[in-house]
Every structure is written in C-alpha cells, then in structure tokens.
Amino acid sequence: MSATADTDNSELTGTDTSVARIPQPDPITNKDLMKSWFGWWWANEVSHTFDRMLAPAFCFGLIPTLQKLYKDHDELAKAFQRHLLFFNTQATWGGGTLTGITISLEEARAKALANGEEPISEDMINNTKVGLMGPLAGIGDSIDSGTLQYIFIAIFLPFAKQGSFLGALLPFICFAGLTFTYGYYFTKMGYALGRSAAKEIMAGGRMAGIIDGLGVLGLYMMGILAGQYINIKSYLKFSISGKVFDINAILNQILPGLLPLLAVVLLYWYFQKQGLKITRGLIYLTLVLIVLSAFYII
C-alpha cells in the first residue's frame, strides 16, 4: 500500500532537533477559530475509523488555520500528520476546547519557529491533546448527549404524542443550536487559555517537566481507555474426558484483562522494532482478529 507514508510517519516520533526559520505566520482571528470549530463540528463523525477514531475530523477543522500558521511546506505536512493520529473526544466540551487550545499551541510553535527561538515541541502538542481528550469527553458525553438532549426530548414529547411534527423539530433545533453555540465559546475559551499557558511555559523554562507530566497523564489515560474500549475475549471451550475447559475463565483466573493488554503490548512492541508503520499494523491486526474469530478462538 503506502510504504513511503509508513517511513515518514516514523519521523513523528523524533523530537525537534533542527531550528530552521520558517516564514512569519498570519495572525489568528475569531473568524479562524469559527472556521476550525465549524470544520470539526461538521466533519465530526463522518470520517470515524476504528484506528484513528475522530482524528481525521479534528485535522479537518484545523486545516485552514494550520495553512495560515505554517507557510513552510514541511512544517505544514508535519502538522497535518500529527493531527491525524488517534484522537477521540466529545464534540463540544472536548472538541471545542481542544480545538482552541491546539490552535494556541500551534500558533506559539509557528511564531517561535519563525523567530528562530526554541519552539513548543510536537510532543507537547500531542500530549496535551491526549491527556485532556478523555476527561473532557467524560464530562461532555454525560452533559450533552446523556442529559441535555433527553431534557429537550422529554419537554417536547407531548407534542409528538398528539401527532405534531413540532415534537420532533423543536428538540432537534434547541439541542443543535445550543450545543453549536457553546461549542464555539469553548473554542474561544480554549484558545485564550492556551495562549496564556503557552506564554508561561515558554517564559518559565519548565517545558521538560510539563511534557513529562503530560506524558504521565497521556499514558495513564491510554491505560484507562485500553481497559474500557478494547474488547477481546476467548470463546474457546473444549472438554477432556468429560471435564470442560473454558479458556476465558482460565485466563481470567491467571490475569483479568490479559488478552486486550496482550494486543496493545504486541502492537507497541512491533512499532518499537519496526517504526510507526500504521498501515501494516492495521492490516496485520485485522487479519489476526478475523482468523481468530472465524474459528471462535476469540
């Protein structure tokens, strides 16, 4: 498929070593924030995949803003690539806030690169997103789709019961209108918050400590997500002279959650050895899962 794309993806894991100057970025306006928020809001679930989840939509929203920030071909390509990596959050509380924060960090990075200063690293940007996406999604899911949506539906359901189309239209308009509006405010808030944080980080020389802290939070959140999202268990059962052996029960006695962990560790080990070859990892994993499940081993 794309062997070249694979080799270039591996560059993402490296840190910024060379500080080459790039052209000055254009200033970011409220219009840009609206464009990026709208792009994320629109593409949101359209391009949902199993391996990146909502990353393509997040990248889609950032495209016009990144084009204003990075007039340099290589830096723009790197920015696009880093925002296509696994990302999953809720649309307004998570996506809005993180769109704003990410734009502020990207802006600080672009300015520093243009001025020949030490830039905010790609690690910093990635770890901020990964660390915050889970907590914000937890808040957003329970408030937006879990509560607010059903409040509107419950309020207007009597209209539907009496046969009025308003029972469908009003909850839809109220929910969509309200969440779109405050999602934009979260974007603006995230941008303002990120700008002041970025200044403090750049001035204080505490970057290394903060990246470590975000790395802890990011890896920790990946552990929680792995425990909750990955679902692999064995369906293998066989009997020897009348006694039934249930492999899943036996595995659970040895170590609960062994199979999902094994999948992550093997993939991680593969990326460590071979570089970040996403396409191959995807194909191998899918094939293994199909074969094992076709025989009801998992």
Add this chain to the structure above:
Amino acid sequence: MHVTLSAWQALLIAIWVALVESRILGTMTLTMRFSPLMTGMVVGFVMGDIRQAMIVTAAIQLVYMGFVAPGGALPAEPAIGAAIAVPVALLGHMSPQGAIAIAVPVALLGSYLYQFRFFLNTFALKPMDKYAQEANARGLKFAIIVIPTLISFLLFIPLMFIALYFGAPVISGLVAQIEHGTLIHILNSVGGGLAALGIAIIMQVIGKKRLLPFFFLAYFMSVAFAKLKINMTIYAIFGVIFAILYVMLNNKNSETNH
C-alpha cells in the same frame, strides 16, 4: 396486509437515513441518530400522514430514552429502526406497540451497519496519510469528507431501499438468522480489537518508555474497578494527581542532587 411503499417513497426515506447515518450534516445529526423523532417526522411527510407517524414515533422514542454512546457506538440505531417500523405501522394500521416490536430488532441490525461503516472507513481513508505528507489540503479534505460520505451512501441507500421496498418482515427474519452467526461474531471481534491499534500508536508517539508504568497502572485500575463503573472524570482526576505528584517528586530529586 399490504406492506410495501412506492419506489419513490422508499428511495426518499433511504436517502434520509443515509444523510443521518453518514453524519454528513454535522454534529447536529446526533439527535437525529439517537432519537427516532426526526426520522418519524420525515417518514410521515413522505407518506402524507405526519400525525399518525408522530404518534407511532413517540412510542418508539420511549424505548430509547437515555441511550448514550460512550466511544461513539450505540447499542442500537433508533433512526434506522424508525425508518422501517413507522412505514410498516402506517401501511398496516398497526398499534404503536406493534411498531416497537419491529423497530427494536431492526435498530439492533442498524448498529452493526453503523460499525461496519467504521470498518470500511478504516481502510478507505488511508490516502489521507499520503495527502498529509504532501501538505495537500485539498486532497485531505477529499479523503476526510467525500470518501466516507460515498461509502455511507453506498452502504445505507441500497440496503434501506431494499428493506423498505420489499418489506420489513424480511428484515426481522434476517436479523434473527444472522444475529448469532459467524459473520456478526467476526465483525464484533474485529471492532472490539481494533481499538488496540490507536492506543498503541499514541503510546509510541508519547515515546517515553520510562513512563510506561503509568499505562499499566491505569490499565489494571480500569480492569480491577470495572464493576464499580467509575466515571471517566474520576479516573481523569486520579491521572492529573499522578502527573502532578510525578513532576513534584522529580523536581525535588533534581534539587537534592544539585
């Protein structure tokens, strides 16, 4: 009992379902997908009986009050259920309760279709890596919006059209037949396992091997506490505290070393 629609009516409803399930109308499709109400309204409009359609849909809505989709996958697709059940109820003059009986199994099948969409996207969206590497914004936009929309339309329109045109009883029978079949089992297993990939990618990207114990700590916390159904925010608060403690202790160590 005559349970078919005209070809035009079937096609219009099928296109509506594709618009909702492809999510091409943006995040506002959330309510359209989680709730059968908008679909019921459209079906009523297409069939010229909004009043009865809304009454039937209101009954279906009660089944799906409070559905949430952690991680994006709903256990059922109420919009797909309503798209089949409401026309059948209107044509067959069924009670709202009878419509529920059709909507529930169809919505269940719909959730497999929705996940199959993720599966197809996973492979079909690969060109976006190439476009990103070339800093090709137009190509990226094409890969992220146009390709998945085409996939959804090719997936949902023919299936919904056939189902509506040839009748929902066929669907109910089909669901019963394949529900415990190998195909659905494979789809579930692939869907359940592929999340491992994205997580392994992020671990590689964060790239700090010495911090890996925090991954294992969190993994076994979430396995051990699974039965307690701890809220994601609580887990996140623990994570922030671990991160702060780590940075604080690290600073202290480097100060004493000086």
